[in-house]
Amino acid sequence: MLHELKDIIRSAKIAKTHGVKTVLASVVSLEGSSYRRPGVRMSIQENGKMIGAVSGGCVEKEILRQAQSVFETNTPKLMEYDGRYRLGCEGILYILIEPFNPEDTFYEAFEKQCNARKPFSISAFYSKEESNRLIGGSVFNFSEVLFSVSEVVTEENLDVFSQTVKAGFKLIIVGSEHDAVQLCNYASTTGWEVAIVAPTDDPKAIDNFPGASEYLGINATTFGNLNFDSQTAIMLMTHSYVKDLTYLSELVEKDIRYIGLLGPSKRREKLLNELLEKNELLSENFFASIYGPSGINIGAETPQEIAISILAEILSVFRNQKPISLKDKQTGIHQ
Numbered sequence: 001m002l003h004e005l006k007d008i009i010r011s012a013k014i015a016k017t018h019g020v021k022t023v024l025a026s027v028v029s030l031e032g033s034s035y036r037r038p039g040v041r042m043s044i045q046e047n048g049k050m051i052g053a054v055s056g057g058c059v060e061k062e063i064l065r066q067a068q069s070v071f072e073t074n075t076p077k078l079m080e081y082d083g084r085y086r087l088g089c090e091g092i093l094y095i096l097i098e099p100f101n102p103e104d105t106f107y108e109a110f111e112k113q114c115n116a117r118k119p120f121s122i123s124a125f126y127s128k129e130e131s132n133r134l135i136g137g138s139v140f141n142f143s144e145v146l147f148s149v150s151e152v153v154t155e156e157n158l159d160v161f162s163q164t165v166k167a168g169f170k171l172i173i174v175g176s177e178h179d180a181v182q183l184c185n186y187a188s189t190t191g192w193e194v195a196i197v198a199p200t201d202d203p204k205a206i207d208n209f210p211g212a213s214e215y216l217g218i219n220a221t222t223f224g225n226l227n228f229d230s231q232t233a234i235m236l237m238t239h240s241y242v243k244d245l246t247y248l249s250e251l252v253e254k255d256i257r258y259i260g261l262l263g264p265s266k267r268r269e270k271l272l273n274e275l276l277e278k279n280e281l282l283s284e285n286f287f288a289s290i291y292g293p294s295g296i297n298i299g300a301e302t303p304q305e306i307a308i309s310i311l312a313e314i315l316s317v318f319r320n321q322k323p324i325s326l327k328d329k330q331t332g333i334h335q
Contacts (some may be wrong), residue, residue, distance in 0.1 A: 007051050081094075098136070098138060102150075169192040175198070182306075186311060188306065196214065197219065261292030
């Protein structure tokens with residue numbers, strides 16, 4: 001969700017410099033089922049531009065219509081959208097629509113929080129009671145510093161939807177061949193932060209990797225000194241056994257949830273056996289973090305299909321899900 005929020009906030013900042021108002025729409029409650037869950041947001045600008053989405057595209061037109069009164073009165077409102085008769089989603093959405101006009105320091109604080117890859121929280125105050133549907137608002141908490149996006153009314157009788165927004169997924173790709181370019185492209189399109197790591201003698205640059213946020217021409221030792229947080233996955237794809245082994249050696253004492261390897265299982269076993277010869281005390285957690293051959297068995301053949309397979313596996317690991325067809329899932333989609 002963070003990448004959607006980044007688009008919303010950065011676009012609102014630009015709109016403000018042009019004197020264009022922005023309204024924030026947040027799904028704060030759900031009764032039944034819906035395409036997306038509480039905590040998703042979108043914005044509407046005075047010129048009709050919409051950033052993000054809270055459904056598959058069915059609810060947004062109604063949000064645009066109801067946002068007009070918020071622009072006119074500068075007053076928030078709680079919108080109720082019954083999708084049981086319109087969408088077949090079997091759910092009722094409650095969407096808080098409010099003016100988005102935080103103080104200027106909010107934008108700097110938001111970027112600082114994102115760059116530090118620190119989580120933050122958002123509390124949205126609202127009421128389902130007809131008499132109180134024109135009060136409420138959202139408060140962002142950046143490391144115990146609070147920012148209201150509008151004039152928030154936080155009366156005791158209001159409900160509150162609170163969520164913690166984690167740092168976005170980060171993918172570090174070690175390698176610079178064509179398949180690395182495709183994986184970078186697909187991961188960045190998904191909203192992930194992507195860093196490319198290549199040997200110091202590699203002639204490529206960040207311009208060769210659309211969507212990459214960083215290009216690092218570094219040796220393995222420097223690579224081992226990077227910060228690997230709990231939302232970071234690593235994909236080794238140099239197409240060189242020696243280089244993969246050198247970079248992998250720098251990760252043996254790191255706490256990383258996903259380390260992907262290209263190539264067949266025999267290549268993986270050879271890499272791990274050679275590591276064991278040099279490091280007899282490799283932890284079980286390290287072995288558990290190795291995924292090679294990387295990806296989910298979907299019959300992928302092309303670099304693009306392989307990228308989809310790898311990203312799907314990374315998501316399943318970080319979301320603690322066993323990949324199955326949803327038609328075979330006995331519980332709800334989001335459970």
